[in-house]
Amino acid sequence: MSPPPPSANAPSVAIVGGGLAGLAAATILCQRGLHVTLLEAKRRLGGRAGSYLDRTTGERIDHCQHVAMGCCTNYLDFCRRTGIGGLLARHDTLHFLAPDASHSRFRPTAWLPAPLHLVPALLGLAHLSWGEKVALGRAVWRLVQMPAADRADAPTVLAWLHAQGQPPRAIERFWQAVLVSALGESLERASLAAARKVLLDGFVAHPQACQLLIPTVPLDRLYQHVAEYLRGAGAILRLETTVEQVTAEQVGGDDARARGIRFADGQEEIFDYVVLATPWRKAAGLLAPALREQAAGLEAAAQFAAAPISGVHLWFDRPITDLPHAVLVGRLSQWVFARRASGASADSEHYYQVVISASHDLVGRDRQAIVREVLADLAAVFPAAQGAQLLRWQLVTEPEAVFSVRPGLDQLRPAQRTAVANLMLAGDWTATGWPATMEGAVRSGYLAAEGVLAAAGRAERVLVADLPRGWLLKGLGIGDVRRR
Numbered sequence: 114m115s116p117p118p119p120s121a122n123a124p125s126v127a128i129v130g131g132g133l134a135g136l137a138a139a140t141i142l143c144q145r146g147l148h149v150t151l152l153e154a155k156r157r158l159g160g161r162a163g164s165y166l167d168r169t170t171g172e173r174i175d176h177c178q179h180v181a182m183g184c185c186t187n188y189l190d191f192c193r194r195t196g197i198g199g200l201l202a203r204h205d206t207l208h209f210l211a212p213d214a215s216h217s218r219f220r221p222t223a224w225l226p227a228p229l230h231l232v233p234a235l236l237g238l239a240h241l242s243w244g245e246k247v248a249l250g251r252a253v254w255r256l257v258q259m260p261a262a263d264r265a266d267a268p269t270v271l272a273w274l275h276a277q278g279q280p281p282r283a284i285e286r287f288w289q290a291v292l293v294s295a296l297g298e299s300l301e302r303a304s305l306a307a308a309r310k311v312l313l314d315g316f317v318a319h320p321q322a323c324q325l326l327i328p329t330v331p332l333d334r335l336y337q338h339v340a341e342y343l344r345g346a347g348a349i350l351r352l353e354t355t356v357e358q359v360t361a362e363q364v365g366g367d368d369a370r371a372r373g374i375r376f377a378d379g380q381e382e383i384f385d386y387v388v389l390a391t392p393w394r395k396a397a398g399l400l401a402p403a404l405r406e407q408a409a410g411l412e413a414a415a416q417f418a419a420a421p422i423s424g425v426h427l428w429f430d431r432p433i434t435d436l437p438h439a440v441l442v443g444r445l446s447q448w449v450f451a452r453r454a455s456g457a458s459a460d461s462e463h464y465y466q467v468v469i470s471a472s473h474d475l476v477g478r479d480r481q482a483i484v485r486e487v488l489a490d491l492a493a494v495f496p497a498a499q500g501a502q503l504l505r506w507q508l509v510t511e512p513e514a515v516f517s518v519r520p521g522l523d524q525l526r527p528a529q530r531t532a533v534a535n536l537m538l539a540g541d542w543t544a545t546g547w548p549a550t551m552e553g554a555v556r557s558g559y560l561a562a563e564g565v566l567a568a569a570g571r572a573e574r575v576l577v578a579d580l581p582r583g584w585l586l587k588g589l590g591i592g593d594v595r596r597r
Contacts (some may be wrong), residue, residue: 117228119146126154126386128151141575152356162332169505173333184322217237222234270303274288310546321580369408370534371535418517419510428465467491518549526545
């Protein structure tokens, strides 16, 4: 149920960008009774976590499969607020398929306190030897005990694993399989602090942390539901609307404040507050010079490196597995998801999506050669795939799918509240403490909304707490929960 529309004298907010960060900020501010106008240049919502039209069937297809985890408390709160929680399926088991096709079911136990809840699951990884499991457990424990702060001079994940004496197979068959997809970056580039965040919050901290939540419909359908919710709450959603600049006005001395929005046609509208929720490369260029000078960090953010993600979409004439998803260990293909075909093809086609994160090495490779290797990966672990006929395929690579979590990046990510009193930032690239995830995007939107409310004299906490640390973890001193 949507909240009542805002009163006539409520403050007005322009949110520039209709990705998850902008939608999250809009949701909170609508629920707090503000006049919200959301501006999106594209014809559909969702930003980088979006869908495209499959011209063969007319159905919407996600660029690549997006998943949340049980530790994504703010994303799940956003789904609850907007009424889309029922469109996520929860899975409590991760399926690892090793190079020899052995199948390990990774499922933390609920009857042991964190972090001991992981022990049975780690011991059950059939593709690792006992010695490799012991070395793995030792390195996980050392990592989560390290300070949370990110440093530019810190080693990358791979350099640290080598320094810890991690066996090559443990690196390939656990660390790479788990972290590359979670971080969106390769181990030789990724920050150790970001890896610690994934291991601690996503696995060690709570028995439900690593549960998967997978949308049962295309992301585009989720955003349609969110749009209906926001409109019902009184928000104005203007798609295919290009913002040329967030304009400024002087308020005394050298200080400036956001005045409003100038559009591509030259028209300007005045707003009390502005939330800039665009990708990191675009944010600085949308601000009037006076605002850019005060909103520190945006010029540096524009230089953040990006990492690509590739989605290989495959339609077969028959099912190739009864698993809903699986991690393919030691292969080009990292994750495979069984998706449901829709429309006229639902009875004749069986749709699977393979996700390859940090797909730097695919740049310049022949597309058909990539698909052949992916098909060989599937045939090696799924016997049914060997006799299946590939009806059609699509390969979609997003070159700037995520920002690259390099060492020291956390020190450069700007806060959501800027030095301009009525200008906030939102986006997974802002200072959330999380890598590029849907959770990070929603957190940034919530924090930006907190900033607007505080500036309006209505300070309150919006951000949802992390999953609670258990008594044993707290007793061991592993309880550092940062608010961001």
